Amino acid sequence: MLPKCFAMSSWEQWCTFQPSGLLSFTHWCTPPPPPPGWVKFNVDASVRPNAVAGLGVVARDHVGKLLLVAGSLVEQWDVTRAEILAATAIRAAVEDWMFNMDGIIIEGDCRNAIKWLQGAFNRLNKLHLTTEGPDLSFLLDFRQVLFSNVPRQCNQPADFCADYASFGNFMWKACDDRNVPPSFLSLLRGDSDQA
Template structure:
C-alpha cells in the first residue's frame, strides 16, 4: 500500500486546529514544573482515566500508584520504618512502585498472562507505561490495566499479611473476575455468543472451515517471530509454519503483521474458508472496528484487501491458554528455519495439539 501521513495527536489521524492547540497545551504543561513527582496529564487523559468502566477501587488504586501514595516497602523505609526493603514477592530487589507493579519477574508473567498479553520491557517506569496506555484512547484497555494493578496489589498484601504465595495464575484469575462486568472481548451486550467468543480453550471450527491460530513473539529489541497452525473440524493438523525475523515497532503491530502473513500463507495453501484466531485483544478490537488512521489500521486495511481471495474469512479472539500451538511456533520461530509443514508439525507441537483436541467441544 502507498505511504500515508497520520496526525498522531488525533484519534482519527486527521489534523484539525483543535487537536493542534491541545497538542501545544500538553507540550507546555509537560515542560512546566510540577509540585508532584508524577508527570502532568492533560484534561483529556484524566477524563479517560476516571471514566473507564473499571471498578472505583481499581481506578483509585491506579491513581494512588500514579501519585506515589501506595505504601510499598521502599516508601515506608524512607519514612523511617525499620523494615526489610526487599520485594515481598520475589525477595530479590527493592520493592519500589516500578518494581512491584511492572518489573518483578512474577508480575511480568501476570501481565503477559492476561488478555492484554503485555510484555514489560526492562527499565520501564510506571508513568511511562501508563502514559502509553492512555495514548491508546481505549476505555476498556485503560480499565483492564487499572484492574490488573488492583489484582497485583491485593495478591501482594495477601503475601505480606496472610502468608499466601504469589502465583501469577491466581492473580490473572482474580483479574478476570473483576473485569467480567466490562469484558473487553464481549463489549456491552455480553450475550451468549460473545461469551463463547471469549473462550479460554481452543475450539474446533465448523465443518468445512479451517481454523488458523496465529501469534507473534516480540523480544525487547523489537524483533518478532511469527507462528501459525491450521486445523480442521476434527482437530487434525493441516499446516504449521513460522517466520523469523521481522522488525516491528510494537508487539500489537507484530500481531497484525502475523495476521497479514498468515492470510497470504493460507491462500498459498489453498484454504478458501478460514477462521483466523488470535490472543491479541487489541488486534481483535481493531479488526472489529475495521477503520481508523494509524499504522495498525494500515496493516488491517491490507488484510481486508486480501479478503476477496477467500470464500469466508474472519478473525476471532481466544485467551492465551487456547492459543498455545501458535504461541509455540512463534516462540521457537528462530530455530524452525522458516519451514512450512503440511499435515504435520515440528517436534514438540504434537502434545499441544492433542491437549487442544481433548479439551475441545465440537461447535
C-alpha cells in the first residue's frame, strides 16, 4: 500500500510512519536518538561571503551522550557542497571503536546534500567510487550507514559548531573541556529537553 516503503531506509520509515496521536514531529521523531549500538552524527555547514565555510560535526550515542564535537574550516562558496563536505568531515572525527558499532546515522538540515549523499553512497552499485565529488569510500568501513534530513531547528548544536569553525579548527571530546563554550552546552541541554 505504500510504494515508497521499500525505497526508504528503515530509519526513515520509522520516522515517517509514526501514529498521529503521538508527540509532534519535532519532539517525537526529530532528533531521534539512534538505536542502541549506533552513533548519530549531526552535521552542518556555515558559508561566509568571503568563501570560507565552517563545517560542524556533533556525535552522540543512543542515550544522547555527547561523544565528540568537531569543526573545521574550508574554502568553499557553494552551500550544498559545503553541507556535503560537512558530512565527509566525520572522517577526521571517527574513532576506531566506532567501526565496531552496528551503524551510523548522518543527519543534516540540507535536503539537497542529504539526497546527494544517499544517491552517491550505495553499497550495491559502488556509485560512490565513480561519482564526482568527495570520496565516500571511508563509509564502507561501517556496518550500516543511514542519511537523514532534519528540520533546521533540530540541528542547532551542529549549526553552532559550523559557525564556530569559521574561526578555526577544533575538537572537543568531553563536555567538561574548558574550551567548550557555555552557549554550546546550553544548546545541547535544550536539544535533549525537546527529545
